[in-house]
Amino acid sequence: MSQSLNLPYVALAVCIALSIYRFLVYPLFLSPLSRIPSAHPLAKFTSLWILYIRYRNLENSTIHKAHQKWGPVIQLGPNELSVNCVKDGILTVYSGGFEKGDWYNLFANYEGVRNMFSMPLSKQHSSRKRMLSNIYSKSHLQSSPTMSSISSNLIFDRFLPELNSKGDTPFNIYALFSAIAMDFVCAYLFGLESGSNLTQDEEFRTWFLDLYDSRRSYNFWPQELPRLTSALASIGINLTPKWVNDANKEIEEWTLSMVDKSAAVLEKTQAQKAEALNEADIGNFPTVYSQLLSASAKAAGKDGPSDHNRERLEIASELLDHLAAGFDTTGITLTYLIHELSQRPDLQSSLRQELLTLSPQITQSNNPHLPLPKSLDTLPLLNAIIEETLRLRAAIPGPQPRITPPGGCTLGPQGEYPNIPSGIRISALAHSLHRNANVFTNPEQWLPERYLTSSDEQLKEMRRWFWAFGSGGRMCVGSKLALLEIKYVVAALYTNFRTVVVDDGGIEQMDIYTAPPRGGKLIVRLERVED
Template sequence: MLPSLPIPNNLLTLLLLPISLSLVYFLKRSISPSPNDLHRIPPAHPLAPYTPLWISSIRWQSRENATLSAAHARLGPVIRLAPREISVNCVIGGIREVYGGGFEKGERGGKGYNWYGFFENFGGVPNMFSTPDNKTHSTRKRMLSNIYSKSVVLSHPALREQVSTILYTRFLPYLAATFSKAEKPGVLNIYELLSATTLDIVTGYVFGLASGTDMISDPKTLAHYLHLYTSRGAYTFWPQEYPGFTYALERWLGYRFVPKWVDDANAEIYEWVMGMCDSAAQVLRKGEWSLEDTPVVYQQLSQALDKEAKKKGDDAGDRRVGIASEFLDQVTAGFDTSGITLTYVVHELSKHPDLQSKLREELLGLTPPVRPSSAPSLPDPRAVDALPLLHAVIWETLRLHAAIPGPQPRFTPPSGCRLGPEKSYYIPGGVRVSASAGLLHMNDEVYDNPGEWRPERWLEDVSEEKKRNMESRWFWAFGSGGRMCIGSHLAVYQMKFIVAALYSNYTTAIIDDTGIEQVDGYTAPPSNEELLIQLQRVKTG
């Protein structure tokens, strides 16, 4: 059992914070002085033009999203956070140029650090998400983009079979079993169940059902791995923002910002995912498997890497770890973000019973509806995807409750660029720049009353210009450009089917939503990671 997880607040950490940040800043500034070109950009804090201490302290306190929101509201779409860092909150002169223009995740030539290196696994093995340069990312993305494309996801027979098995033999029986409890029948923590279901679907598509997880049927194992996964969250600041200093401090002075047990938790997660990879590889070696046991994504990547390895002469052992690092990132990102979104779908629908009834009416019009009597048949995924109210509910939740609302850093190209709505600011090369979905989605010129959960906004008859702004330009739940989320279509597919299964059979009402507020972080689950709801069976004719 891992220890409880307080925010690091011991005396030594507090003493080292100003000293270490000052040292890192001095070293960085001596190599790369603050560019005078940024003096016209309004600073979010008086110290921002002179030191990164201010924004670093905000991040250390987990207040970045709220702080950036207030600063942009006060100062405009482009603000300065540090001598060599800015934040943008606009499309033209912002995300279109930075993300659509292919700015790198890391500085060219190895300068500075790679913020995304924190997402490497197995002791520094990169994956598609963590790669700093676009060329390497593009090579890997070409190997997987087809299998994650919308056309393939909506039509793949193995995925449909996998989702059918999970919904009809795991998810719906689990819900039905809650009514047999002696105490509080029909009451459950829906966040936990939704996390289990998305994990089972994602690992099913990647590794096949036989090699993937069955967390719905094994809540103890689910709780264990969720604890391993989430308990590390309070210790991300130092290795992510100051990786070199963190490493040097541990190596030369023996002081760890990150406790040893976090390494042990990572090691167990690595072993768990490696086991699924090895099981999928064994299925492929046997040469025969059922449709639901098809390791769809694993097969695609492993075959592509085998072909590449023959040209380069890569080591099979290295390739095995590289595949595991890739799928650890895809599995954790795929289940976590979808589980968070679905939790807020249920929370919002539980507060809006009239809308819940309208959604159920739409869902029961599917042929067949997702009810136990329909097993094992599922409606055509294209028909589910086309349901207008279901789509509006999912999209509005992705907008208001973005699972990843935090900044997505990039670095400006060596030649520099011009940013701002009128391209009024020249930004030199090597400056860290980021945008945030949590801020873009709150633009009241695009989304009327943006703080309200109002799915009908996606169904209203609006101008083509407003529609484009809402649906593509400012909607950023999956990012944009060449490095937007590769698994977005799988995420939407599984969320729509899970909502269809739940609300075709039950109504939901809130029992206890204490701590439902999202944490202020890069990823933003409920602060309590629990939502207790009451189920009631739906009576149909």
């Protein structure tokens, strides 16, 4: 009888012992991660602390401080690591083809229709990327008649007239940069006729940017705890407001309208290649839409009859991701570039002198002729200013999570941490990589001169650590388009004007994945530069 009475106590003791082993002894002493420094005392045992940091939008700065204190590999949770090194760091994880996890579900559109960015498996991603990589290549963009027509139209017919209309009246240049960036990317996706016109339509611009930005603060639950979020939603408990979903649907419908307009343009022209169009219509050719439609049709032909509506949504989901990422990041980059340059009148003057060497110069009198993209690449100061802005003010400074593969991996610049098991969430962030003081002297200062005065060896090392567009097979497919439009916009602006900051309250970046100014504005005044 006494033995039977002792059984519950024995069971309780066993449970306690197993719990101590599972949640204390194993993570502290026996786990393959036990030797890795913890970003927080609780990181070995629970993810609650890092979830709390993410909920409060303090992730980038918190992880960066932890790397500064504890080194290039740190533990964020029982099954999560962060790396801040190139060798056995980003080269292993991102060039090694580690797969994506549930974190990227948020970037699917139209109720779960995947796009290239949100595809979890590298094989799926590679298949989609092969459809698009050529038209986003630097060689194609620089030789494309459509891109040439788009750039000329947007600079001379939209952007410069909008600047001229401001006179000496202060205005929010962040909103204007977001607008011209959207018009650039949409024109390349859908054609000028079918794409956006946020630059000239200020009312629609205000509506769209307010709608888009209003959702930023509501990503935590579906992104970090997607299963919990879905489970609660299934019983009527929504962790994000209904209007966030409504806003997403409005943006999706707007994108679908441009998809359908592009389809009508293609049907009208009866052509699949831009070169077949006459000069007057060349800018209306929907380059990316046409390429994706053609490649999707070929892929569907191999697999049997296609579902037209499903194909339409897959194309729309892909192009929505391109336009959202393209306009948001470019608008942020241009805003910080102008903010920094506005504090350096001497550098503005030097940049203008460099821009005046272009032939033709980007002035309204030279409409509609722009200098060739290749000539912009030869301007050292312009390129240094852009590169330094992308370093210090990366538009996407936040972590890019991956999952360690079967067989695990080794991490650390000296291979210090072998036998990292599979299934571990691991990420790097540009915010930290770009602030390595051993690579970037005075890393918190905006110093374009570092790219003009450094030795070839120093430049090589800085560019090894440069991560504004990611790296590996999933590196940003639109990086060359972004750089091209940034160069034309900056060249057009500073060939004709000086910029003076009137109000930069809230200019600090938000501490989130894609990081705009916290105040959502940069108020400047333009001063026309006379020859």
